[in-house]
Amino acid sequence: MEHSVEEEQSLQNFLTWAAELGITDSPPNHPKSSPQPSNPPSCLGKSLTVSHFPNSGGRGLAAARHLTKHELLLTVPKSALITAENLVSMDNKLLCCFFGKNPNLSSTQILSVCLLAEMGKGRSSRWHTYLRQLPRSYDTLVGFTRFETQALQVDDAIWAAEKAISNAESEWKEALSLMRELEFQRQLLTFRSWLWASATISTRTMHIPWDEAGCLCPVGDFFNYAAPGEDSIGSAFEDSCMQFSSLQVSSSSKNEVLERELDTRPVEGHFRRLIDAGYEEDVGVYCFYARRNYRKGEQVLLSYGTYTNLELLEHYGFILTTNPNEKIYIQLEPDVYSNSWTKESLYIQPDGMPSYALLCALRLWATPPNKRKSVGHLAYSGQQLSRENEMHAMKWIENKCCFLLDNVRSSIEEDICLLDFAEKLQYSPLNEVKQMPLACEVEVAAFANANGLRTVGEFSFSNKAKRSLERWKLAIRWRLRYKQILVDCITHCTTTIDRLSSQQMPCPRTDV
Numbered sequence: 390m391e392h393s394v395e396e397e398q399s400l401q402n403f404l405t406w407a408a409e410l411g412i413t414d415s416p417p418n419h420p421k422s423s424p425q426p427s428n429p430p431s432c433l434g435k436s437l438t439v440s441h442f443p444n445s446g447g448r449g450l451a452a453a454r455h456l457t458k459h460e461l462l463l464t465v466p467k468s469a470l471i472t473a474e475n476l477v478s479m480d481n482k483l484l485c486c487f488f489g490k491n492p493n494l495s496s497t498q499i500l501s502v503c504l505l506a507e508m509g510k511g512r513s514s515r516w517h518t519y520l521r522q523l524p525r526s527y528d529t530l531v532g533f534t535r536f537e538t539q540a541l542q543v544d545d546a547i548w549a550a551e552k553a554i555s556n557a558e559s560e561w562k563e564a565l566s567l568m569r570e571l572e573f574q575r576q577l578l579t580f581r582s583w584l585w586a587s588a589t590i591s592t593r594t595m596h597i598p599w600d601e602a603g604c605l606c607p608v609g610d611f612f613n614y615a616a617p618g619e620d621s622i623g624s625a626f627e628d629s630c631m632q633f634s635s636l637q638v639s640s641s642s643k644n645e646v647l648e649r650e651l652d653t654r655p656v657e658g659h660f661r662r663l664i665d666a667g668y669e670e671d672v673g674v675y676c677f678y679a680r681r682n683y684r685k686g687e688q689v690l691l692s693y694g695t696y697t698n699l700e701l702l703e704h705y706g707f708i709l710t711t712n713p714n715e716k717i718y719i720q721l722e723p724d725v726y727s728n729s730w731t732k733e734s735l736y737i738q739p740d741g742m743p744s745y746a747l748l749c750a751l752r753l754w755a756t757p758p759n760k761r762k763s764v765g766h767l768a769y770s771g772q773q774l775s776r777e778n779e780m781h782a783m784k785w786i787e788n789k790c791c792f793l794l795d796n797v798r799s800s801i802e803e804d805i806c807l808l809d810f811a812e813k814l815q816y817s818p819l820n821e822v823k824q825m826p827l828a829c830e831v832e833v834a835a836f837a838n839a840n841g842l843r844t845v846g847e848f849s850f851s852n853k854a855k856r857s858l859e860r861w862k863l864a865i866r867w868r869l870r871y872k873q874i875l876v877d878c879i880t881h882c883t884t885t886i887d888r889l890s891s892q893q894m895p896c897p898r899t900d901v
């Protein structure tokens with residue numbers, strides 16, 4: 390990716406500014422800390438450098454040298470963290486508006502208002518150098534147009550997008566009177582500006598114990614994401630702890646427990662780090678650690694938490710082709726559903742296998758009601774109950790997957806074709822996109838229509854259409870992965886049924 394001289398200069402200014410705030414990748418007492426000042430002064434260069442990774446997050450941080458697992462890589466002092474508290478404390482207008490009043494807004498709404506107020510100050514903002522580095526637009530679900538939302542094809546995903554949009558709209562309306570009271574410029578009062586602020590917060594805030602909205606963490610928010618467990622071969626304990634680490638995660642109480650643990654551990658030393666990032670109260674610093682060893686030049690990644698692809702799309706605006714935490718939730722009919730399982734435990738895994746709970750629930754359902762009690766303990770311990778029972782359960786899952794696949798508008802082959810076409814639209818000169826694949830005609834026409842393009846040949850895109858193309862591709866990639874998992878599940882079920890039906894041996898338990 391090409392970067393303008395201006396962008397490079399702006400990044401360099403930002404890194405110098407960050408160094409002045411005390412942000413550093415070679416903290417004092419760090420064994421790799423160097424007394425030599427860099428020229429121009431920069432907060433990076435000893436352990437990390439800014440680099441571009443086109444297929445895994447774009448701008449990110451690369452290892453500047455060999456990095457060792459659990460090593461402290463970056464520290465950001467509390468005074469450099471951008472929180473609602475410090476934005477309000479340095480702004481008289483905000484202070485007056487909030488002083489003694491409860492604006493009845495959530496902490497995230499308050500941070501959005503503060504962020505927009507800061508944007509309104511332009512160059513005079515204390516955080517101007519940081520704010521300039523922020524993306525101008527995001528691909529989170531909340532920014533999906535109607536066409537892009539429909540391109541997700543699956544009801545649950547469409548519903549998630551519609552809910553995100555309507556929630557954002559309500560939150561914006563609730564905050565409008567405060568923003569008017571603060572005399573925001575007209576442009577900052579728009580829903581578009583609100584979406585930008587809330588997406589900035591959703592994609593970049595990091596957990597802090599004293600504010601649920603989290604904080605913006607200059608330089609620390611340059612780390613791109615890897616799913617917990619994806620690139621670290623840690624112990625089960627370490628992996629489960631990683632779920633609660635770093636970028637704003639769902640449960641603040643879990644974080645508090647974890648941070649209490651962390652406070653007792655030295656920054657460097659013999660103890661293994663439990664997580665890869667967190668605010669350390671005793672030193673008043675946000676610390677980032679290497680989750681594994683890295684070779685020089687490799688991208689250093691952070692776990693923001695455990696997310697399915699739909700959740701990643703909703704909160705961060707991207708998906709992973711290989712996401713170990715992907716799940717296709719399966720709704721059971723009332724006659725199959727057992728209260729013993731939470732709905733979140735009933736799903737198909739990314740490898741196409743039914744989850745433990747789903748299989749247990751179906752094995753019990755496939756057992757005659759009068760026998761369920763006597764075999765319950767076997768089912769709950771994950772055992773196969775009988776050959777017929779297993780075949781019955783597998784047939785149910787297979788039928789369910791076929792039903793779900795029948796309910797989406799396009800096939801896997803069509804999606805692959807469409808994705809290929811959409812990629813070409815982006816990278817090929819116009820005249821190379823000669824023929825539109827027939828199978829994709831309807832959707833391509835809908836895309837052209839939604840973006841005010843008269844014909845599919847007219848693909849010299851406006852910036853708005855380019856952004857829409859990105860989100861459309863994300864929607865296609867999301868639904869494609871969904872369908873591939875369902876197909877893998879069908880293969881698993883049919884293979885199991887074939888194997889069981891060819892077995893000659895009678896099963897030990899023929900009573901179920």
Ligand SMILES: C[S@@+](CC[C@H](N)C(=O)[O-])C[C@H]1O[C@@H](n2cnc3c(N)ncnc32)[C@H](O)[C@@H]1O
Nearest residue numbers: 445446447448592593610611612613614705707
């Ligand atoms: C905390 S920021 C990371 C830095 C960001 N790349 C930047 O340039 O500022 C999080 C955002 O980076 C992108 N991102 C992070 N990890 C990614 C990944 N593995 N694949 C694709 N995009 C990713 C997403 O846009 C996400 O919302």
